[in-house]
Amino acid sequence: MLELPLGRMQRWMQEVVVHPGTVGEAIASARRELPPERLADVVLPSRTLTPAERVEIYQRMYLLRMEEALGVDYPGLQHFLGNDGFRRLVRDYVASFPSRSYTLNRLGDHLAEFILTAPGLRHRAFCHDLARLELGMTEVFDEAETPALSAKAVAAVPAESWPELRLRPIAAFRLLAVRYPVNAYVDSMDRKTHRYPRPRRKDTWLAVFRRDYSLRRLELSRPAYDLLSDLAAGRVLGEAVTTAARRGAGARESQLYRWFRQWMSSGLFAGIESGG
Amino acid sequence: MNLFSLPDLGIGVGLRTVHFGHILSRRPAVDWFEVLSENFMDTRGRPLWVLDQVAERYPIALHGVSMSIGGTDPLDREYLRKLKALAERTRAHWVSDHLCWTGVAGRNVHDLLPMPYTEEALRHTATRVRQVSEILERPLVLENPSSYVEFAASSMTEWEFLSRLGEEAECGLLLDVNNVYVSSFNHGFDPRVYIDNVPADRVVQYHVAGHTNKGTHILDTHSDHAVAEVWELFRRSCRRTGNVSTLYEWDEDIPDFEVLHAEALKARAYREERAAEPLQVVRA
Numbered sequence: 001m002l003e004l005p006l007g008r009m010q011r012w013m014q015e016v017v018v019h020p021g022t023v024g025e026a027i028a029s030a031r032r033e034l035p036p037e038r039l040a041d042v043v044l045p046s047r048t049l050t051p052a053e054r055v056e057i058y059q060r061m062y063l064l065r066m067e068e069a070l071g072v073d074y075p076g077l078q079h080f081l082g083n084d085g086f087r088r089l090v091r092d093y094v095a096s097f098p099s100r101s102y103t104l105n106r107l108g109d110h111l112a113e114f115i116l117t118a119p120g121l122r123h124r125a126f127c128h129d130l131a132r133l134e135l136g137m138t139e140v141f142d143e144a145e146t147p148a149l150s151a152k153a154v155a156a157v158p159a160e161s162w163p164e165l166r167l168r169p170i171a172a173f174r175l176l177a178v179r180y181p182v183n184a185y186v187d188s189m190d191r192k193t194h195r196y197p198r199p200r201r202k203d204t205w206l207a208v209f210r211r212d213y214s215l216r217r218l219e220l221s222r223p224a225y226d227l228l229s230d231l232a233a234g235r236v237l238g239e240a241v242t243t244a245a246r247r248g249a250g251a252r253e254s255q256l257y258r259w260f261r262q263w264m265s266s267g268l269f270a271g272i273e274s275g276g
Numbered sequence: 277m278n279l280f281s282l283p284d285l286g287i288g289v290g291l292r293t294v295h296f297g298h299i300l301s302r303r304p305a306v307d308w309f310e311v312l313s314e315n316f317m318d319t320r321g322r323p324l325w326v327l328d329q330v331a332e333r334y335p336i337a338l339h340g341v342s343m344s345i346g347g348t349d350p351l352d353r354e355y356l357r358k359l360k361a362l363a364e365r366t367r368a369h370w371v372s373d374h375l376c377w378t379g380v381a382g383r384n385v386h387d388l389l390p391m392p393y394t395e396e397a398l399r400h401t402a403t404r405v406r407q408v409s410e411i412l413e414r415p416l417v418l419e420n421p422s423s424y425v426e427f428a429a430s431s432m433t434e435w436e437f438l439s440r441l442g443e444e445a446e447c448g449l450l451l452d453v454n455n456v457y458v459s460s461f462n463h464g465f466d467p468r469v470y471i472d473n474v475p476a477d478r479v480v481q482y483h484v485a486g487h488t489n490k491g492t493h494i495l496d497t498h499s500d501h502a503v504a505e506v507w508e509l510f511r512r513s514c515r516r517t518g519n520v521s522t523l524y525e526w527d528e529d530i531p532d533f534e535v536l537h538a539e540a541l542k543a544r545a546y547r548e549e550r551a552a553e554p555l556q557v558v559r560a
Contacts, residue, residue: 003429006396007348010380010389017385044426047464048492057424057493058387065386099384102342102355103314144320172321213322 002041008033009042016055018098020063020091023056063087066094069104074111074134076186077127080199092118105142108135126199129178133186136174136208141215143172148211148267157272163238164275167231169268172210175229179203183217211267218266223247224259228268236275278520280415280448282370282480285335285521287547289533289540292526296326298533306334306537310523311366313340317358331366337481337521338363339450340373342384345408345418346391346401347377356411363412369521370480372417372450375401375438392427393437398444405445417448417480422458422487422496434459435473442478449474451517452483453509454502454525458494471509472557476516484510484543485525499528501539511546519547 004012012033019026027036034042043051067090071078078086097110112131121127148170157165181197183204188195205225207218220228223244230240241256263269286307291299298304309330316327330336340359344352363371376388391397409416420438432440438449451474460467484507486500502524514520524540 001428003392003394006346006392006394006400007380009392009427010348010377013389014380014383014385017387017389018383040428042428044428046426046462046493051425053492054425057495058389061387062385069386099379099386100382102352102384103318104386105318142319142321145325210321213325 002038004034004042012042013055013058017058017062018094019059020095023052023059026059027052027055063091063094066090066099066107070108070111073105073108073138074131076134076182076189077111077130079189080123080127080130080185080196089115089118089121105138108138111135123199126180126182129180130182130185133176133178133182133206133208136176137186137215137217140172140174140208140210143210145172145210145213146170146270149264149269149271151264153272154264163236163241165237166234166273166275167237167269168271168273169232170209170270173232173268174208175225175232176206176208177203177225178206183219186217207266207268209266209268216266218262223255227256227259228263277518278448278480279477280370280480282448283521284519285337285369287540287543288335288337288521288523289536290339290523290525290527291327291330292530293323294530295533295536296322300326300329302533303333304533304537306540308335308337308369308521308523310337310339311368313338313359313362313371314342317355317362327366336366336368337523338366338368338371339419340371341386341388342378343373343408344376344378344384345373345404345416346375346397347380348400349380349382351404351407351411353411356408360412363414370417370448371412371414372419372448372481374419374421375434375441376421388421390421390423390425390427391437393430393432393434394427395431398432398437398440402441402445405441405447409446415446415448417450419450419452419483420455420459420474422452422455422462422494424462424493424495426463433465433470435470439473439475442475447478448480449478450481450483451479451513452485453513454483454485454487454506455496457503457506457509458487458496461489461494466558467505467509468512468558471513472516474513476513479513479517479520482510482513482520482522482543483525484522484540497528498525502542507542507546510543511549514547522547 012030015030016026019029039051045051067087070090093114099107112128112135115128115131179201181202183206184197205220205222209216227244288308291309291311316324374388379385405416456467456470484502485498486502488495488497522543526536
């Protein structure tokens with residue numbers, strides 16, 4: 001019998017549990033905390049399992065749990081890569097970005113960033129955009145619900161004041177520019193149409209937001225995206241609109257009215273603030 | 277009545293996302309809900325809104341998986357602050373977690389990893405339980421885990437460890453009778469001895485659940501109906517503790533709400549028949 005101090009036992013067991021290889025490789029890799037030949041002095045066998053087989057139960061469950069958690073946040077990416085490809089990505093990802101939070105909701109926060117350098121990944125740029133979109137959706141899902149600006153509040157603003165005002169977006173709102181048709185990919189999953197776009201370049205601009213606790217995505221034209229970005233960044237309306245008009249194509253006055261009507265009816269803004 | 281005068285809430289089920297719509301629209305006649313704390317601590321979206329609605333209508337108890345009470349990293353004060361805030365928001369009757377550790381060196385492997393039952397582990401855990409109870413301003417309730425590994429260094433049984441921990445740190449016990457059964461199979465002890473020797477007056481809640489028998493070992497999967505042996509352990513324990521808040525756990529392949537609730541309500545019969553015959557206690 002060997003009584004390891006509690007801290008050392010825990011370091012040893014964690015190193016074994018998170019090891020992506022076989023249990024034999026895992027036990028060997030943790031030799032600094034416990035020489036493999038002393039395993040039976042620390043872990044007892046059962047009637048049916050050796051000490052290594054007992055530890056292996058925890059080791060096997062670790063990656064399954066990580067895969068399941070990331071699959072919840074990145075269903076599109078999992079679908080695109082297939083189960084084997086997604087499993088490999090998860091294995092490599094959690095080796096670089098293990099969970100350091102009490103919640104699994106934060107596990108996938110660095111997945112898009114990791115994809116840029118993940119070994120052996122095909123269609124890397126498409127996967128990166130898909131992960132960015134799905135991360136944006138998760139963030140919007142967890143944001144606070146803020147009441148949208150009412151038509152009454154908008155009507156109460158004197159026309160001459162508008163150029164100097166700022167529009168504050170709701171909390172559950174993200175803007176995203178992607179280079180691949182990942183919104184169409186997620187759409188075909190949501191709608192179960194199975195008409196998945198090919199991972200070919202197609203610039204897309206998106207607003208991801210939530211209304212009445214329901215997640216929504218709105219495809220935007222490039223000029224609309226630019227204007228909405230300026231407004232979300234806090235530019236006063238007059239300046240933002242002038243800039244949009246100067247950018248030219250697609251930002252004519254009638255177009256601007258259509259955009260604003262759509263954004264207001266979608267509830268993208270929570271408040272009007274003085275530009276000063 | 278338990279040592280903490282915590283009420284018997286009756287028979288409850290876990291609040292799970294797949295049932296949100298059913299619970300809000302049908303308002304099922306469930307006695308109470310158990311809420312997985314970590315699922316609601318970092319969101320301000322729909323899950324929290326649903327929880328607020330549920331907490332308005334039903335009694336709530338919080339149940340966590342990330343406190344790592346047996347871990348050797350420092351206690352996560354930010355986690356405990358958020359946990360306390362959630363308990364206050366939901367007017368939770370109590371807050372529970374597991375006798376386990378979940379990671380070291382800043383990592384969380386999100387598993388309920390086993391403790392060696394040694395004097396060192398007992399002192400360490402008791403100190404942390406007292407600290408947590410002070411921060412939460414309420415006694416912590418700890419659940420007996422199911423485990424797949426036994427340590428050669430253990431100098432006492434799990435039920436002895438829990439009894440001494442209860443005395444030294446003034447904590448309550450969430451007795452999971454399925455976990456007792458799972459561990460008894462995996463480690464080869466008589467589950468009746470465990471049931472008959474835990475401190476009955478510290479039991480403030482029961483868990484009942486299904487598991488998966490792999491032949492060589494049993495996995496605590498919460499994926500099925502409970503087997504007859506688990507219900508029998510529940511009945512046996514109720515005869516010592518009296519009626520205590522009981523919850524049915526189902527976390528994998530979760531069925532429709534009515535199926536889950538019907539499984540939970542099986543507990544009623546076992547609770548009612550508890551006094552029918554005298555208990556032959558099996559001593560350790």
